[in-house]
Amino acid sequence: MIALQCRECQRQYPTDLSYVCEECFGPLDVVYDYSKLVVKRETFEDRPKNLWRYHELLPIEDKNSIVDLGAGYTPLHRADRLAKRLGLQNLFIKNDTVNPTYSFKDRPASVAVSKARELGLSAVGSPSTGNLASATAAHAARAGLPCYVFIPFDIEPAKVVQASTYGAEIIAINGTYDDANKLASQAGELYNLGIVNGNIRPYYVEGSKTLAFEVCEQLGWIPPDHVIVPTGSGALLCAIRKGFYEFERLGLIKSNEVKISSAQPVGCSPIVDALQQGRTSVTPVERPQTLAKSLAIGDPGDGEFAVKNVRESGGFGEKVNDEELRQAIHLLASTEGIFAEPGGVVSVAVLSKLIDAGRIDPDELVVCYVTGNGLKTPEAISIEGIQPAVVEPKLEVLAQIIRR
Numbered sequence: 001m002i003a004l005q006c007r008e009c010q011r012q013y014p015t016d017l018s019y020v021c022e023e024c025f026g027p028l029d030v031v032y033d034y035s036k037l038v039v040k041r042e043t044f045e046d047r048p049k050n051l052w053r054y055h056e057l058l059p060i061e062d063k064n065s066i067v068d069l070g071a072g073y074t075p076l077h078r079a080d081r082l083a084k085r086l087g088l089q090n091l092f093i094k095n096d097t098v099n100p101t102y103s104f105k106d107r108p109a110s111v112a113v114s115k116a117r118e119l120g121l122s123a124v125g126s127p128s129t130g131n132l133a134s135a136t137a138a139h140a141a142r143a144g145l146p147c148y149v150f151i152p153f154d155i156e157p158a159k160v161v162q163a164s165t166y167g168a169e170i171i172a173i174n175g176t177y178d179d180a181n182k183l184a185s186q187a188g189e190l191y192n193l194g195i196v197n198g199n200i201r202p203y204y205v206e207g208s209k210t211l212a213f214e215v216c217e218q219l220g221w222i223p224p225d226h227v228i229v230p231t232g233s234g235a236l237l238c239a240i241r242k243g244f245y246e247f248e249r250l251g252l253i254k255s256n257e258v259k260i261s262s263a264q265p266v267g268c269s270p271i272v273d274a275l276q277q278g279r280t281s282v283t284p285v286e287r288p289q290t291l292a293k294s295l296a297i298g299d300p301g302d303g304e305f306a307v308k309n310v311r312e313s314g315g316f317g318e319k320v321n322d323e324e325l326r327q328a329i330h331l332l333a334s335t336e337g338i339f340a341e342p343g344g345v346v347s348v349a350v351l352s353k354l355i356d357a358g359r360i361d362p363d364e365l366v367v368c369y370v371t372g373n374g375l376k377t378p379e380a381i382s383i384e385g386i387q388p389a390v391v392e393p394k395l396e397v398l399a400q401i402i403r404r
Contacts, residue, residue, distance in 0.1 A: 001059045004028040004202050007305065015059070017119055017194075019201050027302070028202045030059045034249050041221055041252060049073035051107050051210040057246060058111055058210075059203045065118035067143045071099050071106035072210050076218040076367070081335040082348075086355055090365040092224070093348075094215055095338055101134040101162065102373035103294075103344070104211065104236070109135035111207035112196035113143050121194040125149060127184040129177050129232070129294045130159030131343075131372055136196050137168035148193060150180040155293055156377045176288065178299045197235075205235050212243025215367055216253050223253050225364040226315070228347040228354070230371050231262040231271050232295040234306030240369070241309045261315040262306060263350035265290040265325065265342070271300055274307045275317030282307065291322040291380055294343030294372055316359050320349040326381060328352070329374060342380050344372035 003012040004019075008026030019028050037056055047053035051072025060066055075095045083091035096104040109132065116124045125148035126136045133149040140147035147168040151160065152175065164170050173180040181198075188195035196204050216223050223244055229237045241260055248256035264272040267290035270282045282303035288296035300306065310317060320328070325342040328349035333339045340348075347368040354360045374380070391397045 001030055001061065002033045003031045005031045017121075017199055019199050030202050030206055032057065032246075034246075037250060039250055039252070041217075044217065051110065051207060054210055054213050057206075057213070059206050060111070060114050060118060062118055065114050067110060067113045067117060067139050069100040069106065069110065069138060069142055071110045073214055074098055076215060077336060077338065079336050079368075082332065085331070085335060086352060087362055088355070088360070088366060089363050091351075092215075092219075092365075092367045093332070093336060093338060094211060094367055094369045096211070096369065096371050097338060097340055097344060097373035099135075101131070101138045102376060103131035103135065103341075104208065104369070104371040105131040105135035106138075107210055108132075108204045108207035109139045109196060112136070112194070112200045112204035113139040113145070115200055115203040116145065116194035116196070117143055119194070119200075121192065122146070123148065123191075124194040124196060124200075125184060125187065126196045127151070127177065127181040127198070128155075128163075129296055129343075130155045130163075130376065131294050132197065133163040133168065133170075134159060134166065137163045137166035140168065141166045148187070150184040150187070152177050152180055152296075156379065158376050158378065162376070177297050178284075197233075205239050208236050208239035209243030209246070211236075211369060212240045213247060216244070216247050219365075221253055222365075223247075223256060223258050224367045225257075226259040226261065226360060227367045227369065228261045228263050228351055229369050230295060230343055230346045231264050231300075231306060232297040232343070233300045234262075234271055234302030236369075236371070237262055237306045238302050238309055241313065258313060259315040260310055260313040261350065261354065262310050262317045263346045264317070264319045265292040265295055265346055266319050266321040268292075268296045268298060269319040270298065271303050271306050271310075272317035272319045274303070275310055280304060280307060290342075291325050292342035292346055293377075294341065295346065316354060318350040318353050318357075320346060320353065324349045324353075329381060332370070333374070338370060339374035340370045341372040341374050341377040344370045344374075347371075
């Protein structure tokens with residue numbers, strides 16, 4: 001790591017608590033000196049199976065600052081039964097439902113809280129639609145730092161319980177995620193809080209690119225043909241593309257021609273709308289209405305950059321409604337044994353639509369990123385409709401139930 005650099009005008013800044021360019025107000029990204037990074041495929045062979053196995057490409061200078069709960073190196077699940085159902089030959093699920101707090105947010109939270117510790121901050125926080133609240137709170141607990149999370153008042157109850165159990169101070173906002181985000185940013189400035197996706201954002205987003213690193217390594221150092229990414233703010237999609245780029249730049253993979261498609265829910269799809277309408281700008285959604293609350297970010301901070309990355313990669317944007325999300329939850333669980341929340345399974349729901357539209361070739365090697373666990377949102381499926389019938393404990397009643 002050598003600097004923070006503006007994504008718009010390329011002006012560079014020191015690697016401190018900066019996140020917005022003073023000249024053009026563009027976002028800042030971490031820049032590395034790749035010529036000084038000596039890593040080979042063999043470098044990673046005997047390292048711990050978590051995201052910190054790639055520490056040379058993460059923005060922590062003092063390893064003693066690392067806050068590690070074991071996030072990362074999650075299963076790349078070969079989904080043969082689902083592939084057969086959809087008419088594909090090579091389908092994989094990158095299963096981030098099994099991270100320590102059961103979502104991909106453990107990756108950026110681990111890096112951000114580590115950086116907060118390295119920078120000497122006394123407390124951390126985050127605005128969140130739920131998953132980041134839990135991830136930040138868990139890593140803050142591990143680091144011994146106070147944690148303040150700002151959430152919309154109507155997020156799923158299980159996520160509120162989870163974050164509060166880790167000891168976070170929950171600040172429920174009478175408004176949307178965007179309202180919570182604004183208040184958290186102001187609190188970060190006033191109280192010197194490390195807002196993980198605010199004033200620590202340049203470092204925070206680096207954690208998510210490990211999803212690209214792991215997929216390449218788990219596929220035998222061969223990048224996939226096509227990946228489908230659940231998209232809220234757009235940061236995850238941009239980070240994944242950066243990860244593929246860095247592995248190519250370092251010679252760890254031969255080429256980076258991965259098509260990246262954005263998956264969003266109907267009711268909050270500003271990035272997909274821009275892609276489908278041929279626009280470069282993103283029109284905010286004032287009041288998101290979707291079952292996928294973890295993706296209900298109406299004014300995505302990295303929206304225009306996500307649009308640019310999808311187009312440059314040759315990917316697509318597609319959206320799905322609430323019923324299609326419910327169907328995808330059942331489909332993934334019943335074929336592959338993976339239970340995902342609506343925001344996590346949106347990639348599988350979009351996969352079906354892209355296949356129907358002829359945008360995915362049956363022979364392509366496809367990876368769906370599944371980013372959150374279904375136990376976080378049990379109310380997303382019809383609980384009333386799956387209550388089992390009560391029967392007498394007699395063998396003869398099974399004749400009507402068990403299929404031979």
